[in-house]
Amino acid sequence: MNFDKELDARGLNCPLPILRSKKTLNEMTSGQVLKIIATDPGSVKDFAAFAKQTGNELLSSAEAGGEYTFFIKKK
C-alpha cells in the first residue's frame, strides 16, 4: 500500500503509539496516508478506536511476527 509518511512506534507502550501518530498526522495534509509499525498488542484495538473517534480512516490493520502495521488516511 502507498503511504506518504512512516512512523516507527516499535517498543513503545500505551499511550505513546497513539500520541506520536496524532502528532505526525498533524504535520500531514488531508488525504495523505500514514503507515505505523507498533509492537504493543493493545494498539490493534486502540488504533481502531482512534480512527473511529477522530474521523481519520483506518485503511488496514495487520499483524505479522509480533509486529502490527496500520495505514491511516488523514481526514
Add this chain to the structure above:
Amino acid sequence: MEEKKLAIIATKGTLDWAYPPFILASTAAALGYETQIFFTFYGLQLVRKDLGSLKVSPIGNPGMPMKMPFGPKWFKDINWNIPNILQCAIPGYESVATALMKQTIANNGVATIPELRELCQEADVKFLACQMTVELFGFEHSDFIDGIDYVGAATFFEFAGDSDICLFI
C-alpha cells in the same frame, strides 16, 4: 460535532499515581477532547518544575508486585513479599523501590512522567492548580511550571459542569 470535554481532578502525588491523569489527558487530547486537569492537594506535586521528588511507596500497598527489573527470567519472576514492618524500618526503602520502578518503566517502553506532562502541554491540555492548597502546603507559584491557572473550586466547575467525562484520580 461539538468538541467533547474531559475534566480530571488529580489528587495524588506519587510516581505511580502520576500516570493515570497524564495518560488519560494526553490520549483524550489526541482524540479531540478539550481537556483540563485540576491539581489539588498532593496532586500539586505533578506540576512542580522538578519532578525528581516523585516517589513510589510500596508500604501498605499489597497490590503492588515487587519484582526486579533486571537479571535472568527466573529472578525477574520472583515476587518479593517483604513485610511492611521491614519496609518501614529499612532506610531509603522508598528510594530503592522508586529506582526499580523507573527501570521497569524504561524496560517496558512506557513514557516517563516528564515526557507525558510535556505531551499534555503540547496538546493544549489546560492545567489548573488549587490556590488554596498551594498556600496550605507553603508552595510558591515559582515552584510550578509555567502556564498554570491558579483557581478555586468554582472555576473548575465552570468547565467540569459542561464536561462529558469527569474523573477524580
